Amino acid sequence: MDLTFLHPLYEHSGPWASVYVDTSRHTESMAHERHLTASAMARRLAEQGADEATCRAVENAIEELRHSSEPNGRALFARAGEIVLDPPLARPPQGDTAEWAPLPRVAPLLELAGQDPVCVVAYIDRKGADFELRSGLGREGAGSVTGRQHPVHRTASADWSERHFQLKVENTWEHNAAEIADALAVCQEETRADLLILVGDDRERRSVHERLPQRLQDRVVEASHGTGSRLLDDEVEAARAEHTRRRTEAELERFLAARAPDAEGRTGAVEGVPALVEAAREHRIDELLIRADGPDAHREVWIGEGPDQLAVRRTELRTLGEQHSWAARADDALIRSAVETDAPVLVVPAGGAAGEDAPVGGLGALLRWK
Known part of the structure; x- marks a missing residue:
């Protein structure tokens, strides 16, 4: 999945409001329900420490969806009283959510926006x-x-x-x-x-x-x-689904083969948070692989202001000379690094290739060599 469209989210530092709104239900009371959703999401952000201007911007953006006929939903990313990005979703989220965190919560977007090919x-x-x-x-x-x-x-x-x-x-x-x-x-x-x-x-x-x-x-x-x-739509969907299946299988095969060392003892793929953090710091991630059900996705890492400023432990950032640091989810931190180095992200279905859960822990990467 090409994540170029996410660049605006990393042009400014956080914290960020990340909101996912389900617009798949269309009823006679839809306008009132979305009014209630707008209030609830703003209140939830305020409880997490979001500033008033950002809460108001999110509330107003959801209010504007009161009469929307969008079939699935919308993601809203806001900071400093401004909606920075609001992509529509290709499938409904599992309930309305709102998070206030140092990084935008973009990992759910990979599945909800769909990696079905354009x-x-x-x-x-x-x-x-x-x-x-x-x-x-x-x-x-x-x-x-x-x-x-x-x-x-x-x-x-x-x-x-x-x-x-x-x-x-x-x-x-x-x-x-x-x-x-x-x-x-x-x-x-x-x-x-x-x-x-x-x-x-x-x-x-x-x-x-x-x-x-x-x-x-x-x-x-x-x-x-x-x-x-x-x-017909279903004919196009079948072609797109088959293309996605073939591409995912091919990339997984490439990843599994690249885990084995070459003649010089180098591997072309890594998995696990420590190895991925090191690769991200060195700008060597060529393609990031994420399996949503993997336990490493929500593992805590430490980040600085730049995409290559991340570490497994906070003290590592201080050693690297970073004075400011925040805790973040591993998947969101690695996605930021991938976006900033123009590396694509592949969402891997549970089960992996040939029944193997790859990458192990849910996070892996194919590497580029300088």
Whole structure:
């Protein structure tokens, strides 16, 4: 999961209010219920020591959801009287929660915002393509591309002039396929889509698929619908779920293999809080793995103001020259380090690979070497 969108949460020091609100219940008394939720969340934050301005900002933000038709919920992250980030959720939280802590409580967001891949569906025909962005939060247009318009249809004649025309048709198709592939590659880069679904006739799909850059080949799925048809939500969900399953399995296999030392005695993966803290301090986390049911996730670590200022014991930070330190959850501290070094985070389902609970303790990382 790409966590670039979390950067605003680490541009300022804490403490932070982290609130998760369930908006999945739609009843006649919905407005009143959310009014009560707004008051309850503000009161809960105040009881934990949050300042009045931040409590008021959270209360007002939830009040604004009184008539919202959002299907799942919303996360709110606030400090110093301001809502800094309020992403919608892809699935409802297990109840409304509010926490006041030195770091934003972002670990639940990894599952609630969904790591189901964002995908671009490309509806391809001989003249061009329409792009549609799909995610757990819905769909929206993502642009289109129009190629050469003539000639695009074959004829049945064997006459020389017609064969010459057929060659022009072939050239037009090839040109348009290249145009679509180029536009789709740009669209993927701009949207950071994890998955590309190609929809259209067999030949057009294959022509575009073959012309996509090598870096995108493992992100492509071809759908067998005819030209112009639109994929149903459950068809897109099935493709996204299968992509997530395959990617998770592949990353877990890579992690398990990397735990074994190489010829120089170095390992490419670590697990457990002490080893992860050391890797984070050295900016060597290439991908963070989190298994939500693991006991290490809520283990206490100590943090300073910077993402690489963290330690298992408070005295270690003082040794490193950090004068100010706060206790924080290990998962939230490591996520902060991952975000600040542009490392992705993978949420691992319980059970791991081949029934093994990996990473051990629930936290692990693939490493980068300087």
